Amino acid sequence: MNDYFYDIYGCKPQIKVTASGRINIIGEHVDYCGGPVFPASLNLKCNVYGRANGCGKIRIALYGIEGVKELDLNSLESYRDAKYINYQAGVAFILKSQGYNLVGCDLYYKCDVPFGSGLSSSAAIEVATAVALNEIAKNSYSLEDMALIGQRAENEYCGMNCGIMDQFASAIGKKDSAVLLHCDTLEYEYVPLKMDGYTMVVANSNKRHTLTDGDYNERRAEAEKATEILKTVTPITRLADLSVERFEEAKGVLSGKILDRATHVVNECDRVYKAVAALKRGDIATLGQLINASHESLSTLYEVTGYELDCLAHIAQRQKGCLGSRMIGGGFGGCTISIVEDGEVENFIKTVGEQYEKAVGYKATFYNTSIEDGVTVEEL
Numbered sequence: 001m002n003d004y005f006y007d008i009y010g011c012k013p014q015i016k017v018t019a020s021g022r023i024n025i026i027g028e029h030v031d032y033c034g035g036p037v038f039p040a041s042l043n044l045k046c047n048v049y050g051r052a053n054g055c056g057k058i059r060i061a062l063y064g065i066e067g068v069k070e071l072d073l074n075s076l077e078s079y080r081d082a083k084y085i086n087y088q089a090g091v092a093f094i095l096k097s098q099g100y101n102l103v104g105c106d107l108y109y110k111c112d113v114p115f116g117s118g119l120s121s122s123a124a125i126e127v128a129t130a131v132a133l134n135e136i137a138k139n140s141y142s143l144e145d146m147a148l149i150g151q152r153a154e155n156e157y158c159g160m161n162c163g164i165m166d167q168f169a170s171a172i173g174k175k176d177s178a179v180l181l182h183c184d185t186l187e188y189e190y191v192p193l194k195m196d197g198y199t200m201v202v203a204n205s206n207k208r209h210t211l212t213d214g215d216y217n218e219r220r221a222e223a224e225k226a227t228e229i230l231k232t233v234t235p236i237t238r239l240a241d242l243s244v245e246r247f248e249e250a251k252g253v254l255s256g257k258i259l260d261r262a263t264h265v266v267n268e269c270d271r272v273y274k275a276v277a278a279l280k281r282g283d284i285a286t287l288g289q290l291i292n293a294s295h296e297s298l299s300t301l302y303e304v305t306g307y308e309l310d311c312l313a314h315i316a317q318r319q320k321g322c323l324g325s326r327m328i329g330g331g332f333g334g335c336t337i338s339i340v341e342d343g344e345v346e347n348f349i350k351t352v353g354e355q356y357e358k359a360v361g362y363k364a365t366f367y368n369t370s371i372e373d374g375v376t377v378e379e380l
């Protein structure tokens, strides 16, 4: 990759930064309600090569895209609609507004996280950018803060009101572990992703989800509405503050879709704790059942799946050796994860692939994934 950098900028990069895409074992559409999530960072990464360039501009080249784009450090607010570089611009803008020193630099991006896949390519780009800009400027920083900056860039600069899960997983993920992250306090715990005899299979439905941002923001607004109504009858700050029992007592004030959305959030939070406990005691069968229940709830109550994701998860759930399967990420398209017996993986991929194609008319993609450290920094 050094060669590409050299071809474009005429010199060698000084550093290589990587930040990961993620899967989420369980805990979907609860991060922005203050709930617990359980993601893990992938070997699919955004790679950034960089060096200081001594001018007041961040120059950006991207693998597969012609030309070099420029961000003027003095007008970082003006790139909100710039194609391909708005995440980078947003991160630079937020970093600067928070008082981080930025210097001109040349950056080259190769993002291996498939775009629009629900594996959070945007968070990987944001976190990699934040870390690279700080490294090049020789600032001190924490990875937790870089996750928060990535989220603010996405919320305030790019208009997607995402929660903190993706950026956090990308920033602090750890090899062979999932992260139990409490999104209200941002306290977290690493839990070894040890599933003896089972493999986590990641499949992309290849359904494009162009309306995701709008639908996502709408779901978030509905969850916030449910919270406001529930506050009138029970003392909570966030929806995730309610146990299943307290929710059952209070839910009479909700109805229709708002009731469905809140029912999902409260029960999904409960499932996360049960899933973590199951994984810790090596009870993969129970983990699988909770994953299936999560999908059903996302499909029928939260309505963020759609035909393709439902097909992919339901076909997977029926296969021999599959303990559980569900959509991950924002939904409306993107990926599923499935827990599959090691000896059945090959057959699983073949059969699910065939049946999915028959049902939707195009192929799913299966990835060879592993769980790796979220961020790496290498001096070159």
Ligand code: GLA
Binding pocket: 027, 028, 029, 030, 031, 032, 120, 162, 163, 164, 165, 166, 329, 330, 331
């Ligand atoms: C997207 C968002 C996350 C989270 C998930 C759903 O990936 O970026 O913050 O809300 O959807 O769990």
